[in-house]
Amino acid sequence: EDQVTQSPEALRLQEGESSSLNCSYTVSGLRGLFWYRQDPGKGPEFLFTLYSAGEEKEKERLKATLTKKESFLHITAPKPEDSATYLCAVHHAGGTSYGKLTFGQGTILTVHP
Amino acid sequence: DTGVSQDPRHKITKRGQNVTFRCDPISEHNRLYWYRQTLGQGPEFLTYFQNEAQLEKSRLLSDRFSAERPKGSFSTLEIQRTEQGDSAMYLCATDKGSLSDTQYFGPGTRLTVL
Numbered sequence: 001e002d003q004v005t006q007s008p009e010a011l012r013l014q015e016g017e018s019s020s021l022n023c024s025y026t027v028s029g030l031r032g033l034f035w036y037r038q039d040p041g042k043g044p045e046f047l048f049t050l051y052s053a054g055e056e057k058e059k060e061r062l063k064a065t066l067t068k069k070e071s072f073l074h075i076t077a078p079k080p081e082d083s084a085t086y087l088c089a090v091h092h093a094g095g096t097s098y099g100k101l102t103f104g105q106g107t108i109l110t111v112h113p
Numbered sequence: 114d115t116g117v118s119q120d121p122r123h124k125i126t127k128r129g130q131n132v133t134f135r136c137d138p139i140s141e142h143n144r145l146y147w148y149r150q151t152l153g154q155g156p157e158f159l160t161y162f163q164n165e166a167q168l169e170k171s172r173l174l175s176d177r178f179s180a181e182r183p184k185g186s187f188s189t190l191e192i193q194r195t196e197q198g199d200s201a202m203y204l205c206a207t208d209k210g211s212l213s214d215t216q217y218f219g220p221g222t223r224l225t226v227l
Contacts, residue, residue: 004155034215034216036218041221041223042220042221043117043119043204043206043218043219043220043221044156044204044218045218046215046216046217046218049215087155087156089155089156099144099146099161099208099214099216100146100158100161100169101146101148101156101158101216102158103155103156103157104155105153105154105155106153106154106155
């Protein structure tokens with residue numbers, strides 16, 4: 001069974017203090033790893049898709065990386081507006097071709113000014 | 114706005130009542146998914162449609178839950194005889210239908226069962 005574990009559960013940073021969020025996964029054949037941002041009371045907002053180990057993607061202060069067992073979301077010089085829950089999800093290469101995602105529980109990021 | 118839309122955004126109901134939620138997908142997105150999210154957890158898969166065909170249902174989807182997607186456009190999720198344990202955020206997501214395509218989520222419907 002696919003398993004996705006995110007750590008830490010919560011992270012408090014000062015504005016400008018860089019850090020990383022971790023997503024560890026156990027999946028039989030990874031087709032894609034997705035990062036989403038979720039603000040309170042809203043639906044998840046897509047950030048990145050990573051398909052193979054060694055792949056990296058960047059967007060503003062965020063950079064996502066992927067290895068064979070985990071993914072990291074690096075946040076450089078965060079701002080208070082980066083405060084949100086960050087969700088990691090995997091799509092595995094099962095017997096079907098559909099895109100059912102298995103999510104981790106999320107990391108709640110709070111950036112203090 | 115060309116994103117996924119959901120209606121209503123909030124629903125408060127009494128235990129035992131039936132509720133129905135609607136999801137309107139991004140235009141030309143063939144696949145539509147329903148997820149449920151409880152506080153402090155990530156979304157959990159409930160069911161999905163390829164056009165109008167419902168191709169998989171999670172074991173989380175009890176007999177009280179039913180979903181439809183007539184004509185492959187909007188979808189509805191109905192919960193009959195609601196229970197307090199059904200209180201959650203119900204999320205709809207859609208994608209174009211290619212392998213490992215990106216799913217785009219709607220704003221969700223927050224259900225509270227009293």
